[in-house]
Amino acid sequence: MEGEADRSDASADASALRKKHLAMLERLSNRHQSRPDKPDPPPASSSSSSFESTSSFLSLFGESRRSIESRLAQCRLADPSLLKLHFDEISASIADLEKLVAESSYYLPSYEVRSSLKTISDLKQALDTLSSELIPKKKFSFKNKPARKEPTAPSLKGADAENCDSMPAAKGGSLAVAVPDSPGFRNRANEVLAKDVRGLEVGEFTLSDLESCEVRLIGCARALFVHRLRNCRVYAGPVTGSVLIEEAENCVFLLASHQIRIHNAKASDFYLRVRSRPIIEDCSGVRFAPYRLHYRGIERDLEDAGLGEEAGNWSKVDDFKWLRAAQSPNWSVLPEDERIETVDISDLSA
Amino acid sequence: MGLLSIIRKIKRKEKEMRILMVGLDNSGKTTIVLKINGEDTSVISPTLGFNIKTITYQKYTLNIWDVGGQKTIRSYWRNYFEQTDGLIWVVDSSDLRRLDDCKMELDNLLKEERLSGASLLIFANKQDIKGALTPAEIAKVLNLEAMDKTRHWKIVGCSAYTGEGLLEGFDWLVQDIASRIYMLE
Ligand SMILES: Nc1nc2c(ncn2[C@@H]2O[C@H](COP(=O)(O)OP(=O)(O)OP(=O)(O)O)[C@@H](O)[C@H]2O)c(=O)[nH]1
Ligand SMILES: [Mg+2]
Numbered sequence: 001m002e003g004e005a006d007r008s009d010a011s012a013d014a015s016a017l018r019k020k021h022l023a024m025l026e027r028l029s030n031r032h033q034s035r036p037d038k039p040d041p042p043p044a045s046s047s048s049s050s051f052e053s054t055s056s057f058l059s060l061f062g063e064s065r066r067s068i069e070s071r072l073a074q075c076r077l078a079d080p081s082l083l084k085l086h087f088d089e090i091s092a093s094i095a096d097l098e099k100l101v102a103e104s105s106y107y108l109p110s111y112e113v114r115s116s117l118k119t120i121s122d123l124k125q126a127l128d129t130l131s132s133e134l135i136p137k138k139k140f141s142f143k144n145k146p147a148r149k150e151p152t153a154p155s156l157k158g159a160d161a162e163n164c165d166s167m168p169a170a171k172g173g174s175l176a177v178a179v180p181d182s183p184g185f186r187n188r189a190n191e192v193l194a195k196d197v198r199g200l201e202v203g204e205f206t207l208s209d210l211e212s213c214e215v216r217l218i219g220c221a222r223a224l225f226v227h228r229l230r231n232c233r234v235y236a237g238p239v240t241g242s243v244l245i246e247e248a249e250n251c252v253f254l255l256a257s258h259q260i261r262i263h264n265a266k267a268s269d270f271y272l273r274v275r276s277r278p279i280i281e282d283c284s285g286v287r288f289a290p291y292r293l294h295y296r297g298i299e300r301d302l303e304d305a306g307l308g309e310e311a312g313n314w315s316k317v318d319d320f321k322w323l324r325a326a327q328s329p330n331w332s333v334l335p336e337d338e339r340i341e342t343v344d345i346s347d348l349s350a
Numbered sequence: 351m352g353l354l355s356i357i358r359k360i361k362r363k364e365k366e367m368r369i370l371m372v373g374l375d376n377s378g379k380t381t382i383v384l385k386i387n388g389e390d391t392s393v394i395s396p397t398l399g400f401n402i403k404t405i406t407y408q409k410y411t412l413n414i415w416d417v418g419g420q421k422t423i424r425s426y427w428r429n430y431f432e433q434t435d436g437l438i439w440v441v442d443s444s445d446l447r448r449l450d451d452c453k454m455e456l457d458n459l460l461k462e463e464r465l466s467g468a469s470l471l472i473f474a475n476k477q478d479i480k481g482a483l484t485p486a487e488i489a490k491v492l493n494l495e496a497m498d499k500t501r502h503w504k505i506v507g508c509s510a511y512t513g514e515g516l517l518e519g520f521d522w523l524v525q526d527i528a529s530r531i532y533m534l535e
Contacts (some may be wrong), residue, residue, distance in 0.1 A: 100430070113399040114423075121429055133413070140484040182446070198442065202442040203480030222479050223444055241479075244376055261376055261396060263421070278397035281420055286359040318398065320422040320436075 013018055053320045054112065057104045064097050065119060070124055075134065087131045094123050104204055110318045111325050118323065182206055184225075188213055192349040197221060197237075198297075207234065216345040218295050220305050224257070235345050239304035254293045254343060256307045262286065271306055272314040281320040282332055287334040290314050354372065366411045367527050370430050370468070372459065373440035374452050374482060375419035378475040382440060383416045392508065399442050400430070407524055417426035431464040435527045436471065438519075441492075443482035443507070449491050451461045454494060460501070469526040470503040478509040492496060502526050 068130035076215060078086055099272050101108075101116045108116075184206030185193045191213050197205070198219035201263045207215060208227040217236040225234065226245040235251045242259035256273040265283045272278055282285060302308050315333055322328035367535070371379050375396060384391045387405050393446035394505050405412050417423070439456055442448075459465060463508040483491070485507040497503060504522050508515025 099402065103398055105399045105401065110398045117399050117423070117426055123424055124429055174425075201480065203482065206447075208447075225445065225447065227447060230505065240377055241476075259376070259394070261420075275393050279420070281394045281422055318396070320398075320420050333433075 035218055052103070052110055052212050057108060058112070059098070061119075063102065063114060064093065064100075065123070068093050068097070068123055069126075072123075073131060075130055080134075083131075083134055086136045087135070089126065090127055094120060094127065097123075105317065109325070111323055114320075134167045148153075183212070184208065185210060185215060190217070192344075194218075196348055198301075218345060218350055219347060220301055224255075226253075235343050237293070237295070238297060238307050239301050240305045252340070254291060256293070256302060256305070258290050258306070271340070273302070273308065273310055275311065277313055277316045277318050279318045281318060283319070283321075284330050286331045288314050288331060290332040292340060292342045294342050294344045355517065356528070361442075365409060366413060367435045368433050369412055369414045369436040369523070370434045370465075371378040371414055371416045371438040371440065372427055373419050373438075374442065374445075374448060374455065375421070376445070377419060377442040377452075378439040378444050378465065378473075378501075378510045379416050379419065379438075379440045382438075382473065382475065382508070382516060383414055385510050387436055387508075387514055399423070399426075401481055407520060410524055412494065412524070412529065426465055427459070428462070434465055434468045434474060435531065436523045437468040437524065438471045438473060440473045441488055442477050444476045444479040446448050446483070449488075452462055453492050454506050460497065465491075466498075467530075469523055469530070470497075472505040473504065473515070473519055474505060475509045475510055477507045 028061045031155055060165050063211045065274045068090060071086070071093075074098070075083065075086055075090075088134050100121065101113065110282075112332045119329070160241040166256040182204055183195075183197070183200075183202050185195075185208075186206065188210045191212040193210075196218040200219070202219075202221040204225060205217070205221040206227070207229065208225070209227045210232050213229075215232065215234045215236070216232075220238050220240055221236075222239070223241040224239045224243045226234070226243065226248065227250070228247045229251050231246075231250045236254070239255070239257035241257070243255055243259065244261050244263075244264045245253070245265060247265070248262075248268050251265075251268040252271070253268065254271045258275045260270075260272060260278040262270070262273050262278065262280045263282055267285040269279070269287045269289065271289045271292045276287070280345045291314070317328075317331050319328035319330050322330065356487040360370075371383065373379055378396050378400065380397055381391050383401070383403050384394070387403055397416065397420075399420075400415055403412075403414045403416065405414065417427055417430055437459070439459070439491075441452055445452075472488070472492070474488040475484070476482050485505045489495070489505050492504065494505060504519075504526075506515050506519040506522070510516070510520060
């Protein structure tokens with residue numbers, strides 16, 4: 001394809017060359033962006049790393065780990081007067097290792113990050129145990145440690161008022177603040193619960209303690225909290241911040257959001273469009289598929305929420321409870337022939 | 351104290367501060383760090399481990415440790431306590447249901463000897479969300495008044511989305527740490 005530019009007449013040579021060069025740079029940068037890397041590396045301070053570095057990270061990590069372990073083992077034989085120095089050095093090496101993980105964490109597969117963290121934690125533990133075993137506790141106490149006394153009863157006058165931002169006095173007199181009536185559906189069973197929030201500018205929206213309900217939510221919210229749902233179907237328009245789901249069983253969710261966090265869910269299906277990687281923690285039998293919701297104007301709402309495009313993140317689930325490279329047994333991709341058809345909630349109450 | 355005291359000395363010379371940022375998952379820690387550093391905040395995944403950001407703030411170098419708050423990794427927080435000059439506790443002011451959890455985790459953290467000298471900044475984040483509790487309300491729920499009198503602390507309302515309140519919070523924290531550590535020389 002570049003041959004054409006080469007054959008162009010001499011007068012246009014210079015500009016054609018420049019164009020060609022620009023095109024090449026663009027192609028290069030496109031290719032760079034479409035690497036099969038984690039889709040959303042936080043623009044970390046160190047931008048040098050890339051996908052291929054995983055293996056070099058692993059060998060570097062393994063090497064330092066072995067060195068630290070053998071130095072730990074040697075401590076038992078060391079001259080007691082040098083022990084403190086040894087421990088300080090080992091401690092510094094662990095800190096370096098930790099830094100290495102931190103700097104690499106944005107391109108490493110998630111299970112590598114978590115298992116590296118586990119290793120570091122174990123090394124620190126080993127160091128602590130060893131140092132309290134080999135170095136006798138000193139008798140004196142440090143001056144700069146404030147005496148730890150039981151907190152006295154809170155004085156009623158705002159003695160520490162200067163610590164607070166200049167804010168109006170809290171509503172309600174009791175300690176626990178009166179919870180404002182935030183929008184949402186709570187404590188319902190066997191109902192269709194529908195709400196059109198367009199134009200209402202809702203902040204957070206809450207669904208809690210629902211049993212065998214169908215929820216239809218048209219329009220955008222900033223945050224969605226879901227708590228204790230059983231046998232429910234939840235059809236929701238885009239959420240510009242995050243969705244937090246805790247305790248769901250036998251449910252179906254259609255959700256679009258910047259972030260989706262799922263805790264303690266069982267036997268539930270999630271049809272998602274999400275800008276970052278969905279995460280699960282303490283879940284089992286959860287399945288994932290792409291978002292399948294329709295109502296009149298949803299394209300516009302998705303666009304406005306920055307969710308106009310399907311980035312394919314719905315299947316890039318991170319399981320915080322799974323440390324290994326193998327696929328987590330707690331979640332799977334919903335087979336296509338078991339997926340539901342697009343759900344249309346244009347007619348809210350139908 | 352051998353090496354450690356040498357490290358301390360170097361740290362002082364370079365006017366470095368080590369800041370640990372923790373709080374429940376979803377509270378907005380990573381968003382705050384990126385925002386204060388002027389980076390894009392449009393795509394952020396929940397933090398699997400931690401991130402370190404080194405930023406220059408006024409005449410100081412801040413090493414900010416942003417550690418993930420998902421339940422599974424909260425047990426790793428204690429790995430980061432050592433040598434912390436400033437502690438930032440981030441609260442999602444719109445997550446009313448988990449304020450109990452939030453209080454419990456903060457109380458645990460404050461019992462930690464290794465953090466006893468650290469200045470504490472509490473960010474009541476997500477103030478842009480309608481229905482979010484005000485900083486004064488959060489202070490009440492967390493019972494901050496009952497804190498050990500020796501602790502330097504402040505609560506500031508903020509929004510990592512709009513950026514509001516972030517500078518006010520960091521200004522206070524950096525000043526407070528500086529007055530403890532550097533003015534003594
Ligand atoms: N409306 C609003 N949303 C926010 C604000 N700050 C953060 N968010 C959203 O809250 C969600 C969580 O933000 P993160 O920065 O990932 O939270 P985190 O505390 O780092 O979470 P972990 O890494 O799991 O500990 C994201 O979807 C953010 O877009 C804010 O000030 N206002
Ligand atoms: Mg984070």
